Amino acid sequence: MHDFHFDDIRSILCLGAHADDLEIGCGGTLLKILANHPGIDVHWVVFSASESRAHEATASAERFMELSGQKQVTLRDYRDSFFPAFYGSIKEYFEQIKDEVRPDLIFTHRREDMHQDHRVIAELTWCAYRDHLILEYEIPKYEGDLGTPNFFVPLEESVCRHKIKTIMECFKSQREKRWFSAVTYWALLRLRGLECNSPTRFAEAFYCRKMRVSWNSHNRSLLNQTSPCKSEE
Numbered sequence: 439m440h441d442f443h444f445d446d447i448r449s450i451l452c453l454g455a456h457a458d459d460l461e462i463g464c465g466g467t468l469l470k471i472l473a474n475h476p477g478i479d480v481h482w483v484v485f486s487a488s489e490s491r492a493h494e495a496t497a498s499a500e501r502f503m504e505l506s507g508q509k510q511v512t513l514r515d516y517r518d519s520f521f522p523a524f525y526g527s528i529k530e531y532f533e534q535i536k537d538e539v540r541p542d543l544i545f546t547h548r549r550e551d552m553h554q555d556h557r558v559i560a561e562l563t564w565c566a567y568r569d570h571l572i573l574e575y576e577i578p579k580y581e582g583d584l585g586t587p588n589f590f591v592p593l594e595e596s597v598c599r600h601k602i603k604t605i606m607e608c609f610k611s612q613r614e615k616r617w618f619s620a621v622t623y624w625a626l627l628r629l630r631g632l633e634c635n636s637p638t639r640f641a642e643a644f645y646c647r648k649m650r651v652s653w654n655s656h657n658r659s660l661l662n663q664t665s666p667c668k669s670e671e
C-alpha cells in the first residue's frame with residue numbers, strides 16, 4: 439500500500455464539540471504528527487466547555503500540543519446537546535475563524551455522527567473550509583454509529599498508551615460514565631489497526647472525503663509541452 443505522509447503540514451486546526459472529543463478522536467495522530475514534526479502550529483477549539491470542564495479541556499489540550507509551535511486553545515460555551523439550536527451563532531463563529539486560521543490540515547467530527555452537536559460542527563467545517571484537507575474523526579458511543587473509515591494512521595503502542603493515559607488523567611469528571619474507559623479506546627485502536635494492516639497493530643481512523651493531488655514542477659513543465667489542451671487554445 440502506498441503511504442500518505444504529513445510532511446508538508448505546517449498548521450493544524452482541531453475542532454471538537456465537547457471537551458475530550460479531539461483527544462479521543464485524533465489525539466494519537468496529533469501526538470504522532472508533532473513528534474515527527476515538532477513546531478507545527480496548532481489551533482485547538484472546543485465548542486462546549488462549561489466552567490467545570492474548561493479546566494480539564496485546557497489542561498488536556500496543553501498536554502497534547504506539548505511539541506507544537508504556536509498554540510492557541512479556544513473554549514466556547516455553547517450548551518451541550520443543543521448545538522442545532524445555536525446553528526446561526528456557531529456558523530458566525532466559523533465565519534470569524536476561517537479568516538483568522540488558515541490551516542493545512544483540519545480535524546473535525548464525522549458528518550454522519552449520530553450526536554447532533556458533532557454533526558453541526560462537521561457540517562459547518564465543510565461550509566467554512568472549502569480548499570483544505572479535512573479529516574473527520576470518530577467517537578465511539580451508545581448510539582453505535584461507527585462506520586467504515588477510509589484513512590488510517592498507524593500508531594505505536596507507546597503513542598496509544600500516552601494518548602489514553604492523558605485522557606484518563608485529564609478528564610476526571612467523566613470517570614463515572616460507563617463509556618469512559620481505557621479499554622474502549624484500546625479496543626477501537628486495535629480494531630482500526632487490524633483493518634489497515636498496521637505494522638504496529640494499532641491505528642486511528644478517519645473519513646477523508648476529498649484529497650487533491652499536486653505535481654512537482656518538473657512534471658508540470660513536461661505536461662505544458664505536450665498538453666492537447668494547450669494546442670487547442
Ligand SMILES: [Zn+2]
Pocket residue numbers: 455456459553556577
Ligand atoms: Zn462529543
